[in-house]
Amino acid sequence: MKIRQILNNNVALVQRGELDLIVLSSGISFRKKVGDSLDMSEVEKTFIPDSNDVLESYSYLLSHIDQKVLDATKRIIQLVETELGEEVNDYLYLTLLDHIDYSLKRAEKNQFIVSPLTWEVRKFYPKQYELSKQALQIVFEETDIEFPESEAVSIALHLINLQESKVSIEDTVKEMKLVGDIMTIIKMHFQIQLDENSMNYNRLVTHLRYFAQRVSVGEIYQSQESELNKQIRVMYPQAYLCVQKIKRFLKQQFQKDLSEDEETYLMLHISRVTKRKESEE
Incomplete structure (x- = not known):
């Protein structure tokens, strides 16, 4: 490999054959x-940009990054790969670094983010959330800057995207928000707090x-279980009314119709999680 451009003491743009690569290693x-020339044995990390725009973006980011930030990110990536058992791709490595x-x-301006998705991330992705809290500790150890726990949510979203690579972070956020909105409709309809530790709650989630x-x-799944749907409506009338609210919400927000099959399953899950004997009300 031949050096095409020195970005800083730790980062260089090199050419290997017809490929332009960004290589990373302390003092490289x-x-x-x-x-x-550089030998691969001297390199800790190699990035292979898939376009000139990406190459320029990566080069700029890596050439301006503080070594402490780089060290913290490397430690976080090692932790994530060990705990999740998956190799972190270049995109996640660099977006997390950024x-x-x-x-x-x-943080230097005392500006911290409190994500509206804190509840959803903690509930749906507990492992990624715990890893993200450890990531904040690593950042503190490397930079002496301490973040509130609420900042862990933003890091967790990047880790979630690692394991759900077919879904973008934006789509993941939308899906979590939809689940949170539906849970809010259920709690408001029944005017109760749900037992988040119960088996029925976890099944519903x-x-x-x-x-x-x-x-x-x-x-949206379709089926021919109309008779079962009618029976469930009679057995659990409050669950049925709640599902109608969810149905209207989906129509208004997503222009989606709730199928009879989905309606039936939701009524069953809601009746279980609310633990109501509706016939006695």
Whole structure:
């Protein structure tokens, strides 16, 4: 590999065959100049941009990043790969690096973000959330800047995207918000707080997560179980009324119609999680 451009002491743009690569390693460019050769054994991390725009963006980010931020990100990536058992791709590595760098700049101005998705992330993705809290501790150890726990949500969204690579962060956020909105409709309709530790609650959340994914891609299941639907309506009238509110919400917000099949399953899950003997009300 030949050095095409030295970005800083730790980052260089190199050419290997016809590929332009960005290589990263502590002191890799020290006492080197353009045209010198580098051996792969000297390289800790290699980024392979898929376009000139991405190459320029990555080059700028890596050439301006503080070494402490780089060290913190590397430690976080190692933690994530060990705990989740998955290799972090270049995109996540660099977006996480950029996120931490920007967060530190905000912290210097005492600007911290409280995400509206805190409840959803903590409930639906507990492992990623716990890893993100550990990530904040790593940032503190490397930079002496302490973040409130609420900042963990933003990092968790990046980790969620790692394991759900077919879904963008934006889509994941929309799906979590939809689940949270439906849970709010249920709690407001029944005027109760739900037991978040119960098996029925977790079953409902799991069902709603997959339901939200289907809504986002336009997949709504259909079936011929109209008779079962009629029976459930009679057995659980309050669950039926609650589902009608959810149905109207979906129509207003997403222009989606709730199928009879989905309606039936939602009524069953809602009746279980609310623990109401509706016939006695």
